[in-house]
Amino acid sequence: MAKWPTWPTTSICASIRASWCPALRATSLAYNYYTPPQQAHPDAPKLSTYAYGRDYHKVVKQRLKPLMQFIQEQFGAVEMRAFVDSGPVMEKAWAQRAGIGWVGKHTNVIRQQQGSFFFLCEIILDLDLAPDAPATDHCGTCRRCIDACPTDAITPYAVDGSKCISYFTIELKDAIPQEMKGRFADWAFGCDVCQQVCPWNRFATPHNEPQFNPKPELMSMTKDEWHGMTEVVFDKLFEGSAGKRTKFEGLKRNLRFLAPEQ
Ligand code: B12
Numbered sequence: 001m002a003k004w005p006t007w008p009t010t011s012i013c014a015s016i017r018a019s020w021c022p023a024l025r026a027t028s029l030a031y032n033y034y035t036p037p038q039q040a041h042p043d044a045p046k047l048s049t050y051a052y053g054r055d056y057h058k059v060v061k062q063r064l065k066p067l068m069q070f071i072q073e074q075f076g077a078v079e080m081r082a083f084v085d086s087g088p089v090m091e092k093a094w095a096q097r098a099g100i101g102w103v104g105k106h107t108n109v110i111r112q113q114q115g116s117f118f119f120l121c122e123i124i125l126d127l128d129l130a131p132d133a134p135a136t137d138h139c140g141t142c143r144r145c146i147d148a149c150p151t152d153a154i155t156p157y158a159v160d161g162s163k164c165i166s167y168f169t170i171e172l173k174d175a176i177p178q179e180m181k182g183r184f185a186d187w188a189f190g191c192d193v194c195q196q197v198c199p200w201n202r203f204a205t206p207h208n209e210p211q212f213n214p215k216p217e218l219m220s221m222t223k224d225e226w227h228g229m230t231e232v233v234f235d236k237l238f239e240g241s242a243g244k245r246t247k248f249e250g251l252k253r254n255l256r257f258l259a260p261e262q
Contacts, residue, residue, distance in 0.1 A: 013098035034117035048190025053212035115201035
């Protein structure tokens, strides 16, 4: 069989049989987004590195296309569908079963060779692929993510979504609960703390996806510029980025919450 087109990490999932499609298989893939933090001003509100560049949903889906084309060329008209954090899919459990990596204590999937700064995606397809072996857990007795979480959201292998900074700053539509005041460690959008302290991330190497590179003007923003950001500036800085998810009002709410005077 011809070689699969190059992908940062590719692995074939253990066969997943669903009653509605008995021949179903899932290919689970990981797409590296690691970059060291690049914000120029250490006192500026922090943006999670996954939101630095172009929206990963779009980028990764685009990168999956050649792989899907290759499958069609090799096997003919195979029914398939791709997901990138875009459907009710057990991305982490499947990635572990596929051997990509294990679900760590912070609940992100970790690879020994790479750490955890990658997105998961899948191609579900009607093709009888041989499964890979599942990954095994290498968290051991480590508790760094648990101890470092600014809001104590992590217990081993579980994140309390109602305490996670990522949830509050990205997903929550209402006001952030006052009891969280002073506990966000300057995170304005998402949070990378549990991954930054993970010892496996010493093996992370920077991505080579140009579309994930941040706009220089976003990285050079000072604390005052963040707090004074207008909607026009927000739209320009976050155009096409996953950072748009909060919308302008959501980011403003997060910034107000970080300000000591409130
Ligand atoms: C909801 C969600 C969130 C929520 C809740 C996260 C959580 N840990 O619960 C919030 C908004 C907080 C969030 C935050 C983040 N997320 Co998120 N998120 C998701 C999403 C959309 C669904 C996860 C989910 O709830 N699945 C349903 C549940 C039932 O499945 P599960 O969590 O895998 O749980 C299973 C097992 O782990 C296990 N299990 C889980 N808990 C427990 C507890 C016990 C006691 C036991 C026994 C078993 C067990 O059983 C479950 C059923 O099999 C996934 C995409 C996806 N479709 O999977 C991305 C995803 C997990 N997120 C991702 C990322 C990058 C992040 C952030 C790093 C972003 C950021 N920088 O801010 C943070 C990390 C925070 C953290 N430590 O988890 C990536 C992770 C990539 C990776 N390497 O693993 C994913 C996979 C998206 C993607 N396609 O790349 N996220």
